[in-house]
Amino acid sequence: MRFTLTKLTATLALSAAVALPSASAFAEGQLRVAQQFGIVYLLLNVAQDQKLIEKHGQQLGVPIKVEWVQLSGGSAVNDALLSGSIDVAGAGVGPLLTIWDRTRGRQNVKGVASLGNFPYYLVSTNPNVKTIADFSDKDRIALPAVTVSVQSRILQMAAAKQWGTGQFTRLDRLTQSVPHPDATAAIIGGQTEINGHFATPPYQEQELAGNPKAHIVLNSYDVQGGPSSSTVLYATEKYVKNNPKTYRAFVEALDEAAQLIAKNPELAADAYLRVTKGKIDRAFLLKVIKNPQIQFKVAPQNTQGMATFLHGAGAIKNKPASWRDYFFEHPALAKGS
Incomplete structure (x- = not known):
C-alpha cells in the first residue's frame, strides 16, 4: 500500500504557507522565522529558549518580537519566504542556492547564517x-x-x-x-x-x-568531501537592508547560541526538549549533540561544492564565484567557505 503521508504532508505544508499572515512592508523589530525538524535547528531552539534574539535586540535599542513557524521541506519554506509570510527561512543549502539563483536581480535572497556542520x-x-x-x-x-x-x-x-x-x-x-x-x-x-x-x-x-x-x-x-554546512538560514535583500539592527541582533544571538552549546551541551539538550516538546531520551539526545562530527556554528563551511555541482548539472543558471555571492556579509561569517 502506498505511503499516504506524502500527499498529506504536501497539503499541510502548502496550507501552512498560505495561512501565514502576509506583510506588505517590513518593520524593524519584527522577525518571523521558519524552521523545520531536528537537531540541525538547535541554534534556533537555544536562541528561542534563552530569549537571545530579544536580548541582543535590547542591546541595540530595538525591541524584537519573534514569531516561530514550523514547516517541512525546502519548497514550502521558499514559497513562504517569497510570499512575505516569513522573514527568515531555515532549510538546506540546496534550497538556498535554488532560490538565490531564481531571485537574483529581483528579491536577491541570500544566506544569513549557517546552523552548523552535520553528517546526514x-x-x-x-x-x-x-x-x-x-x-x-x-x-x-x-x-x-x-x-x-x-x-x-x-x-x-x-x-x-x-x-x-x-x-x-x-x-x-x-x-x-x-x-x-x-x-x-x-x-x-x-x-x-x-x-x-x-x-x-x-x-x-x-x-x-x-x-x-x-x-x-x-x-x-x-x-x-568532509564536514559541510548543509542547513542554513536565508532572507531577502529587502528585509536585511530595511532591518539592519534586527538582522544584526539575530546573527549575534545565533553566534551566542553556538557558544552556549559548546560550553553547556546539557543546557542545549534541555532547551531542545522544552522548545520542541520532543519525546526523545535526554541521554540519547546529549550523545547526538556531543557527536564530534557535529559542529554548531554560524559561519558556513564547504558549501561551494554544492553550488558548483548544481550549476554543472544545470539545476541553477548562475554560477557563484564564491560562497560570498550567496551569503550576506557579517563579521561572524568572515571565516566561511
Whole structure:
C-alpha cells in the first residue's frame, strides 16, 4: 500500500504557507522565522529558549518580537519566504542556492547564517542495499522535499559520482517527500513502503537504534568531501537592508547560541526538549549533540561544492564565484567557505 503521508504532508505544508499572515512592508523589530525538524535547528531552539534574539535586540535599542513557524521541506519554506509570510527561512543549502539563483536581480535572497556542520545519513532497512548502486524500483527513499531539499541534492551529487553527471537524477524516481518525524516512524515500524530515509540528527540515530535492519548506506560528508554546512538560514535583500539592527541582533544571538552549546551541551539538550516538546531520551539526545562530527556554528563551511555541482548539472543558471555571492556579509561569517 502506498505511503499516504506524502500527499498529506504536501497539503499541510502548502496550507501552512498560505495561512501565514502576509506583510506588505517590513518593520524593524519584527522577525518571523521558519524552521523545520531536528537537531540541525538547535541554534534556533537555544536562541528561542534563552530569549537571545530579544536580548541582543535590547542591546541595540530595538525591541524584537519573534514569531516561530514550523514547516517541512525546502519548497514550502521558499514559497513562504517569497510570499512575505516569513522573514527568515531555515532549510538546506540546496534550497538556498535554488532560490538565490531564481531571485537574483529581483528579491536577491541570500544566506544569513549557517546552523552548523552535520553528517546526514541515508539509512535503509533493505539488507540488499549496501551502496546507492543497489537501490531498485522496490525501494522508496523518504526525504524532506523531492529534488529540492539538501538531502535530495546530495543524493543527486552521489548519483553523478556513481554514474556520471548526466545521470544525476537517476534515483529521483525512488524519492518521496515526507517530514523527518513521519519517515522515522516508518523506518522504525517497518510497516510502509518506505524502506529508506535520508535524514538528519537525531532521526537517523533513532532509526539505527530502533530497527535492527537499519544501516547507513551513505554519509553526506563522504559525498561533500568532509564536514559541510548543509542547513542554513536565508532572507531577502529587502528585509536585511530595511532591518539592519534586527538582522544584526539575530546573527549575534545565533553566534551566542553556538557558544552556549559548546560550553553547556546539557543546557542545549534541555532547551531542545522544552522548545520542541520532543519525546526523545535526554541521554540519547546529549550523545547526538556531543557527536564530534557535529559542529554548531554560524559561519558556513564547504558549501561551494554544492553550488558548483548544481550549476554543472544545470539545476541553477548562475554560477557563484564564491560562497560570498550567496551569503550576506557579517563579521561572524568572515571565516566561511
